[in-house]
Amino acid sequence: MQKFEKFSGIAAPMPLVNIDTDMIIPKQFLKTIKRSGLGVNAFAEMRYNSDGSEVEDFVLNKTAYRESSILIAGDNFGCGSSREHAPWALSDFGIKVVVSTSFADIFFNNCFKNGMLPIILPAEQVEILMNDSKKGSNARIEVDLEAQTITSSDGDIFSFEVDPFKKHCLLNGLDDIGLTMEKSSNIEAFERKLEIEQPWL
């Protein structure tokens, strides 16, 4: 996994609440057996007409937002299906950070496994960033994971919380499985205990 480094980028406003993973990546694109190449299908049913042409007023189709790397989203982003294709599609599009007041649990976890950072902020701060993002491509927002800050184009600095372990993994581009494998003696010990205490398993 790539290391998550400090960056500034264009943020796209998506104020709709409850954007679900079916919206982020509709089911017809889940038939892939790969992780890559899903960016073109991100938000497909909102982004394209049934003849394949682009929906003009969809935010990511607008010239200013085609290179977005941040989404400023309405409450409860990523609810619904557990499909990791959602962060795969966003990441492949170029999105590294999603900001909202709340995220659905599985989507939130899935982001970290793919080098993406979901940031939870209070409603008033999300609103400031939402308004900032509406200014288009001249308004670049800066994200610094090390310092745990996000800075608007006007220089408002907001701090955010992040789980220390997840932060460590993102900053260093670490693979979870490798880290867990280092604790295999703990897992073996647990399995031995389980065999004695719950032999029916």
Next chain:
Amino acid sequence: MTTPKTLYDKIWDAHVAHEADDGTCLLYIDRHLVHEVTSPQAFEGLRMSGRGVRAPNKTIAVPDHNVPTTIDREGGIDNEESRIQVEALDKNAREFGVHYYPVSDIRQGIVHIVGPEQGWTLPGMTVVCGDSHTATHGAFGALAHGIGTSEVEHVLATQTLIQKKSKNMKVEIKGKLRSGVTAKDITLSVIGATGTAGGTGYVIEYCGEAIRDLSMEGRMTVCNMAIEGGARAGLIAPDEKTFEYCKGRPHAPKGAAWEQAEEYWKTLFTDESAYFDKVIEINGEDIAPVVTWGTSPEDVLPITEIVPAPENFQGGKIEAVKRSLDYMGLTAGQKLTDIQIDTVFIGSCTNGRIEDLRAAAKILEGKKVKDGLRAMVVPGSGLVRAQAEEEGLADIFKQAGFEWRLAGCSMCLAMNPDQLSEGERCASTSNRNFEGRQGYKGRTHLVSPAMAAAAAVTGHLTDVREMI
């Protein structure tokens, strides 16, 4: 004296294989269910890193999302991508030596129906699957939740998950339910009350008389939709009904092992005065048969109500409701019972079990599906299908004018050919009414099996209480 624990606390504590100083835990996983859509990249990841499956005997694979449900499916899958995905599962299951129920096996079905049916799901376990509706298994007092594909690979390789503990939430349904009100109405009503983010950060324990009174099938319906309320998992403490359901199933313990297991399972309840971070109480008699009118599972109302107006809501929900009504082709003020439907779908991991089919068949007996309406029943597994045929339910469905299909996820998420067309309106026993969920621009109203059957007969959303 020890600190009183919730059911969730007890199951969690019994599965922590390692805890770091910051509270990050390695949670041991007892059962890992796998289907074809969210696993190919995980198996490929194992292959690329030269890793194996740590506990193939605790891993169960079954294709369900993509499989056709038409009677002729033995001929193979027409859609190339779907076929490749099912073939990949076939290959991965055999190569890595996990338990496997191929499409041709009568035990094949929706993964969350097959698990309990085969006795893979037992009280006190941790159960995961790359599917959000894994919450279903919580009905057994098992800690069960959905995971992404990276976590699927993590569990395959290590039989653990990196987790932090969620908070405890209690949802108590007090007293009895009224006639015509089912488990589906309970779970939708709870989501209506709490919202789709109301459970975020929590594991819910459902309790109270109305929950205890439910069958195991009903309890699975309730827990299944815990995810729609945003919760990591839903739980119901095991009791005699749970043990009775599990006993004798192919992978349930037998003989002395059963005795030992049951003794342990009887300790799985929330201690008196254990702490819950959030408590929701609902009177069972206040719950009516409900339907959804919008494109979020929280858009729930009793069938006797009218379509709400956007201005009845606050904040970002106002715009969302405008969008929903436009998408759904509905007008504020319209009576819900005036909404005409084109299609009825009975099935899914929410309502594809035998009791669901019985409830629908009871309404349909001696009646016909409204002229011009498309109606289909997709049993949750091959065994549910066989049992329904044995009980004569299949005949009732067929005589009423329903298509009687083979097992799979089908129109719940429409990855196979069972889809709504643009503007087609469906009364569905599934779990999500999201935009496009059942087909591009398709319109979904979530209902119980009995309500779906009633709508099939009248051709519009209907209060089932008028037909019982």
